[in-house]
Amino acid sequence: MSDLLIKMLAERDYLMADGAIGTNLFTMGLEAGDSPEIWNADKPEKIRALHDSFVEAGADLLTTNTFGANSYRLKLHNAQDRAHELNYEGVRIARAAADAVDRPVAVAASMGPTGEIFEPVGTVSIEEGEAAFREQAIAQAEAGADVHWIETISGREELTAAIRGASVTGLPVVSTMTFDTVGRTMMGLTPEDGVALKDSLSDELVAAGKASVLAFGANCGVGPGQLVDSVLSISQGGTDSQIIVAKGNCGIPEYQDGAIVYSGTPEIMADYARMARDAGARIIGGCCGTTATHVKAMVDALNGYTPGDKPSKEAIEAALGPIAPPPPTEGLGGREGRRRRRAS
Numbered sequence: 153m154s155d156l157l158i159k160m161l162a163e164r165d166y167l168m169a170d171g172a173i174g175t176n177l178f179t180m181g182l183e184a185g186d187s188p189e190i191w192n193a194d195k196p197e198k199i200r201a202l203h204d205s206f207v208e209a210g211a212d213l214l215t216t217n218t219f220g221a222n223s224y225r226l227k228l229h230n231a232q233d234r235a236h237e238l239n240y241e242g243v244r245i246a247r248a249a250a251d252a253v254d255r256p257v258a259v260a261a262s263m264g265p266t267g268e269i270f271e272p273v274g275t276v277s278i279e280e281g282e283a284a285f286r287e288q289a290i291a292q293a294e295a296g297a298d299v300h301w302i303e304t305i306s307g308r309e310e311l312t313a314a315i316r317g318a319s320v321t322g323l324p325v326v327s328t329m330t331f332d333t334v335g336r337t338m339m340g341l342t343p344e345d346g347v348a349l350k351d352s353l354s355d356e357l358v359a360a361g362k363a364s365v366l367a368f369g370a371n372c373g374v375g376p377g378q379l380v381d382s383v384l385s386i387s388q389g390g391t392d393s394q395i396i397v398a399k400g401n402c403g404i405p406e407y408q409d410g411a412i413v414y415s416g417t418p419e420i421m422a423d424y425a426r427m428a429r430d431a432g433a434r435i436i437g438g439c440c441g442t443t444a445t446h447v448k449a450m451v452d453a454l455n456g457y458t459p460g461d462k463p464s465k466e467a468i469e470a471a472l473g474p475i476a477p478p479p480p481t482e483g484l485g486g487r488e489g490r491r492r493r494r495a496s
């Protein structure tokens with residue numbers, strides 16, 4: 153089993169993650185409503201080109217195009233029977249991109265939410281969710297992933313299902329949650345709640361003879377300011393030794409001419425990367441809207457940078473914009489608006 157990410161973290165103060173998958177695939181021709189993951193089978197050269205662009209920009213870690221490759225999400229595309237294939241292919245493509253360069257690049261096999269509401273409010277049990285995540289994890293490990301990368305999770309039960317499901321392969325597990333609702337996840341968890349949940353799930357894994365959750369953090373949400381604020385809360389809620397992940401969106405999503413666009417510039421993402429580092433993050437990258445150009449700006453901003461004091465809320469807002477901007481759902485209609493901006 154791969155220990156590449158663990159080795160890289162032992163040798164380096166911080167690692168550069170990559171940018172968005174979903175929003176970049178839209179600029180490469182993916183249509184709204186299409187499954188990005190089916191491109192792993194149908195248009196692998198496009199996925200490879202996106203990974204290559206991040207490697208060229210200096211990313212140390214590639215997240216795979218498998219965010220929605222669980223049987224629940226794939227069912228929306230009548231592809232619920234293709235979870236193994238699409239996870240396997242998604243990891244295989246990223247592995248080839250990572251192995252094509254003469255420096256270590258880790259393959260982080262993405263696992264996003266099912267889109268279902270878990271019991272007791274909804275109908276999906278933790279065990280059912282765990283089975284879907286386990287199916288993803290097994291295929292990802294077979295294809296050579298270095299780590300299972302759980303992201304954009306908002307609920308206690310779903311994080312439990314995902315971490316338990318991912319832990320079956322013996323690969324390291326990393327998890328991030330999305331704190332996009334006035335400093336909480338959509339299901340009401342604060343960053344401190346997330347840390348406590350992650351710690352209790354880690355204890356459960358260790359008791360079962362497995363490794364604890366390797367790193368925890370925040371991704372997506374409403375903007376880089378809010379993301380850095382979440383990282384501050386995570387660092388205050390956990391131990392000094394915890395490894396924190398920051399994957400903020402590229403600026404603030406805005407609804408323009410029928411599409412969501414991201415306001416972030418390379419300069420803003422450079423400031424965000426330094427502030428995320430100051431706030432305590434050791435794995436830093438971008439989520440929705442982040443292109444290879446933004447990744448390169450973050451790489452350059454962190455190269456040789458010595459982290460400063462933890463930033464104040466005022467400093468974060470001055471550099472990165474409001475921590476709690478209004479949600480950009482105007483004109484998209486409630487749920488679909490939310491759904492569309494909660495991607496990878």
Ligand SMILES: [Zn+2]
Nearest residue numbers: 372439440495
């Ligand atoms: Zn995102």
